[in-house]
Every structure is written in C-alpha cells, then in structure tokens.
Amino acid sequence: MKNWKQWSRRAAMLAIGAAMMGTAGLHGTAAADEVHVLNWKGWGTDEPWAVEAFEKATGIKVVHDYITSFPETFTKLRTNPGYYDVVVLNAAFIKQAADEGLIQPLDTAQLKNFNDLYPDMRDSPQMNFDGKVWGAAWMWGGTSVSYNTEVFKTPPTSLAVLWDPAYKGRVCWRDDPEDSVRFAAMASGQNPDAPADMNKIRDKLRALKPQIKAFWKSGDEWLKLVAAKECDLSTVWTNNTEAAAVQDKLPISFIVAKEGAIAFRDGMTMGKDAPNPKGALAFIDYMISKDFYAGWVKVGGAPVAANQKAVEELPESSMTRTILATPEAIGRLNFKGPLTDEQRQSYLDLWQETKAYFAE
C-alpha cells in the first residue's frame, strides 16, 4: 500500500513536471548571479525598466516564471523545489506555504526599506508567525465596483447598483468564483470570509442574470470591454480602473461601496532552499523601496504600496489616495482571508452552476 502511494505520488510529480516543462523545467540549475522570480505576468517584478535598474545596480540577472492562478504557485513550488528565489504570494497563503515547507523565513536585517512599510502591514500576523518573518508586505489593492462617469453624474454608493434593473445588460463581471461569492456575501449582509447562508448567495448571484453583459478574466480583457463601451459598471481591481482613467483617458472611476470592497495583500517571500538567497533579499529590498513604487506608478498599473513613504509621494489627486487609501475606506475593506481547498471547490461549483443557469 505504502509503495503504491509513493508510486502514485511520483507519477503525479512526473506528469505535472512534464506539464510544466515549457516553463521552469527547462531552465536547469541556477547560475550564482541570477534570481528566479515567480509571479503573475505584468505584476511589477517584470517591469522592464525595473529589471534593468536592478541588474545594473547589482549585476544580478532577473529570470521570471509566471503563474495564472494561486494553486499554480503551489504546484510550481512543489514540483521545482530549490529553483525559485523570490515568490510573490497573497498574504492569505503565506502560512500554508510555510507549513508545507515551500518557503523560508526572511532575514529582515538585510532589508533596508523594511521599516518604511505601514506598521500594521509589516507586522501582520499573516506574514509574521512562529517568531519569524515569512514575507515582506509588498503591495495591496482592492476589487471594487467601477462605474462610467458619463453615465453616473454622482457616484453610486451601494453594491445594490449592480442589481439595479436600470443597468440591465450593462455589468461586466470578473469571472472568478471567490470574488463572486464575496461580492454576493457583502451585498446580502454576510461575512465575506465565512458566509453563513450559501443559499442566499446563490440567489443573489442568480439575480445577476439580466444584469451581466460579459465576463472577463485578464485585466486586458476588461480594458477592451470598457474601451468598447460594453459596460457601465464592473467588478474590477482598483488599480486597473485608475490606469484606465489616467492612461487610457476613459471616463471611469471606482467606489468603495458602503457594504465594502474586497482587498488583497501580496507579500514577497523566499523559496525554500533558494539557490541565491543573497540575491533574493537584494531583489525584495528593491521591490519594497519607494523608488521602485514611484517608477511603477509612473508607467501605470500599480496597485498600492505597503511602503508608507512611497504612498505619501503619490499625487494628492490620485484615486488611490482620495478613494481607496482613506482611513474610512480602508475600514470598509475586506482583506481576503485564507480559503480551504474544500471552500475553493465549493465556490467554484456554485459559480459554475450559476453560470450554467445564466446560459439556460
């Protein structure tokens, strides 16, 4: 029996390893002057100017590998142990990664910018546990409701606007099971981290049927929808809304509704047995610096830095400072807690069932 289990595990590893061959599997072992970074594509660490500046300052080459979902991060860490130096992880998952032995604690004495982080984010129990620092708070942001400023002369205040028949067929919805359940939970007055009444959530999501124009998965898909005037309202990341307004000059803004908005927090962690721990710390230190954030804001698409000094250098008029990072708005944010695999699966089942109902 034991042998069979070992064999089946090895077969799974082999299959997944083979599936990932196109990415990390082929890179082989690391050279000393490289850092291997695992992150979403286009999520800051791979900004060309930043990579260039870091490589110039340190002589360390930055090699990226990308994920398209959080479970994929775990798959890649499990199947390529000792390959990744820097891993960007949602704060809610850091404990799980540490428990599984996929990441290692950080020596924060090596991080010059560590003390500039917002104290509550820096010391958050999601990143500090067992007496060690497992992640450096990096970026945070929200998923909220964006609206067309030409359609709404005064901004909406409640999530109920998404269900308002006046905007029938004008809502673009993020095709994500977790966000969908969280929005429905907030709209039905429940705790989005642990909704008590899933039937209420099912009904709330089903009631979206006449409202929804399209679903989107990547930020680019969403931008195309908004640019083509397909939707007046959408559930979307706040930084994408700001980028659409500032760079693409689209008539758009976002709200933090009275029922709340969803927020995430990303930390920078170091892979277990990272081949280049010194380089990893140097890279993390640069990533949490206000210089990096200022550069990212300049090119656009940046969320909110966990570095307080960096946020204080944003223009007074920025949406981040006026709408999202105000004390009262922050109080309404629901920072995502961890989900168990069972919850994740049940949310996906519910969401697929809802979408099947939409297509009936």
Added chain:
Amino acid sequence: MNRFKRQWAGYGLTAPSYLWLTVTVFLPLLVMFYFSFLSQMPLGKAEPSLTLKQYGLFFQKDFYRFLTWRSIRLGIDVTFFCVLFGYPAALILARSVKGRWREAVLLLIVLPFWSNALIRIFAWTIVLRGNGVVDQAIHVAWPGAPSIGILYSYPAIVIGLVHSFLPYMILTCYISLQAIDGSLIEAGRSLGASHFRIFRRIILPLSLPGLLIGVVLIFIPVTGSFMEPRILGGRDGIMLGTVIEDQFTEVFNWPLGAALSFILLAIVLLICALAYPLLKSRLRLA
C-alpha cells in the same frame, strides 16, 4: 523472403511515428485516465485513494449534464455550418476551378491556419461587437440602422468556431472530390442522368469518406472547446470545456477535470460509433 523483408521494412519505417504517438498521446492520456480515479492530487501531504467519486459527481450535479448537452449541441451546430459552407466550396474548387487559380484558392483557405487561434478569436470580437467593424460599415450605408452587435452570445461562438474549423472540412472534402474519376461523371451524363442525380449517385457517395473525416475532425474538438466560448460567448459562454478548464486552473482539481474530460470523450465517441453504421449502410446503398 522478399515479401518478408518488405514487411519488416514497413514496420521499421512506421515504428518512429507509432512510438511518437505512444509517447505524446497515449502516455499522457493514460496518466490522466489514472488521475480521474483518484480522490485528490497526490501532492504535499495529500493521501489519495482510488475512487469513482469524480465520475459520480457528473451524475449528481444537474448542471454538468446540462453543460454536456450544450457542448454537444455546439459541436452539432458548428459541424452543420462547416458542412453547409465547406462541402459546396470544396465541390466548386475540385470540379470548376482549374490550374493556378485552384492553388491560389487552396492557399487562401489554408491561410487562417497560419495565424494564432487566439488572435483570430480576438479579431472576431472587434468585428462582431456592437459599434464594431460590421456595425460601422452598415451605418455608413444606412445611418439609421439598428445595431447588429452579436458579440457575447451563442451565435458569436458558432461564427468564431465555424471560421476556425471550416478549412478542415474544405480540405478533407476537396481531397475526396478531386480524386473522383471524371469519366464516371461523363458516363453518368451520357446515360442521361440529371446534374442532381449525378451528384446524388456518384459524387456524394464517392466523397463521403472525406466528408465523414471532416465531420469527425470538427465535431470532436468543438465539443471540448473552451477558449472560443469564453471569449466570444459572454453570459452564454459556459460549456463543459470551460468547466473542465476551471478544474485545472482555478482549483487544481485534476481528478475531476480528467473525469469530466473522459466522460465527454466517451459520449462523443459513442455518438460517432452510433452514427458510423448508419452512414456506412447509406454508403453501401448508394
């Protein structure tokens, strides 16, 4: 002795391609088939057991069956339109277009294959969108015309998929049609058969193998498609294919994703197996 040698040479020459097929198609499928019987992925601390749970889920949840039917209907609709447009196009190409022109037209048909499938689908979003390319063209000619934007609907998925798969139908039909001996048609005509009769008794039966291969080549992948429905379908974009995709990408539930894939494969193969004798008897009749 000579025949024996030739036989072995045949084995030797085909062995690499069979080996290649075994490694690239059969082995991964086998691994997936094995996964579909696991309770969960054997990773980390997980202790998977062998179970039929994943297959059972398909029968417990109504929406899986509803989506299976949707996927099969999509396969039927897309295949139908591919036959409707592809067969006549192949017929004209094989029978009426000659020489250089034929090569040029064939090249034009193959051309879409040279561009990335994703690019083609995104191009369709620009064309089909309300206030998109087609809409604007109509509005130039008829300013008061209503918008015909059909993006984010079932017809949009069908249009995108028909465009993607039509070349398969044209090429397979063309190959059968151009192989038909012209003297058979002349003989039919000299015996007084009408155009329709020639088509029904000679051309159609002789080109049926190509048509069938085209149908199979299109029907099977379309029922499993997920990218086109997701991008073009909007609220109508959910298919069994997108549900399977989500099991792999959203929740890392490979066993359920694999089980759903094999159920779909089994249903599709069953449909093909049921349809085959029917078509075969017609073939013999003709």
